[in-house]
Amino acid sequence: MIFSPPMTMMDFFRKSEGIWYIQRTVHNFDLTADESGESKIHVQVINQRDPRIKLVCEPQGIDSAIASGGASFMWQAHEENSKEPDPDKAAVLVDVPDDETGRSGKLLRNQGYVERIPVISRYWFGQDGILTIDTEYENNQGQERCWFINDDFRVRVSTIRMMNGVYLMTYCSERRCVSDTDLKNLLEQNLVRASASTTQHQ
Numbered sequence: 001m002i003f004s005p006p007m008t009m010m011d012f013f014r015k016s017e018g019i020w021y022i023q024r025t026v027h028n029f030d031l032t033a034d035e036s037g038e039s040k041i042h043v044q045v046i047n048q049r050d051p052r053i054k055l056v057c058e059p060q061g062i063d064s065a066i067a068s069g070g071a072s073f074m075w076q077a078h079e080e081n082s083k084e085p086d087p088d089k090a091a092v093l094v095d096v097p098d099d100e101t102g103r104s105g106k107l108l109r110n111q112g113y114v115e116r117i118p119v120i121s122r123y124w125f126g127q128d129g130i131l132t133i134d135t136e137y138e139n140n141q142g143q144e145r146c147w148f149i150n151d152d153f154r155v156r157v158s159t160i161r162m163m164n165g166v167y168l169m170t171y172c173s174e175r176r177c178v179s180d181t182d183l184k185n186l187l188e189q190n191l192v193r194a195s196a197s198t199t200q201h202q
Helices: 009-016 051-060 180-200
Strands: 018-028 037-046 069-077 090-097 104-109 119-125 131-136 140-150 153-162 167-176
Touching: 009 037, 009 069, 009 090, 051 069, 051 090, 051 104
Parallel strands: none
Antiparallel strands: 018 037, 018 167, 037 069, 069 090, 090 104, 104 119, 119 131, 131 140, 140 153, 153 167
């Protein structure tokens, strides 16, 4: 089957829903401590009627009625794998598309990735399905690009330019985590397939 990448932000959120394992490589031109490592991100889609949509839109002076929905992102360090993710580390993102196509628009966040303050980003999807997000913080400029290789693997590249001229570049490879239930179902399906194949060749 030919893979079809998401071309709207809400489709992107829906395809991202679940838990992702992240391998992160960071290059800091300031030669500070290496921030590369492993982590997880928990993504949950938020519908347009969720009260969090209004809570994010109102401080930014945006009418929540024009938002199409959003998503909650919770980060978790790899060494905290046995713990539940900390809700205080969650960010809520709200999609405000430019038009009916949903191919571009504003992305509102209750807190940014670089500076922990409410921020509005601009996003657009290219013809190749690559999502680009530009963000102007108070003291930094950021650009993030993300695309799906298939339904369960995606790539994210970001660049941060700080006021003092220092650059930070990050490359992340992200794969979907399979739950115990999903893994059990996959094993059962494979056993059924194997049994059917054996029967056909007898």
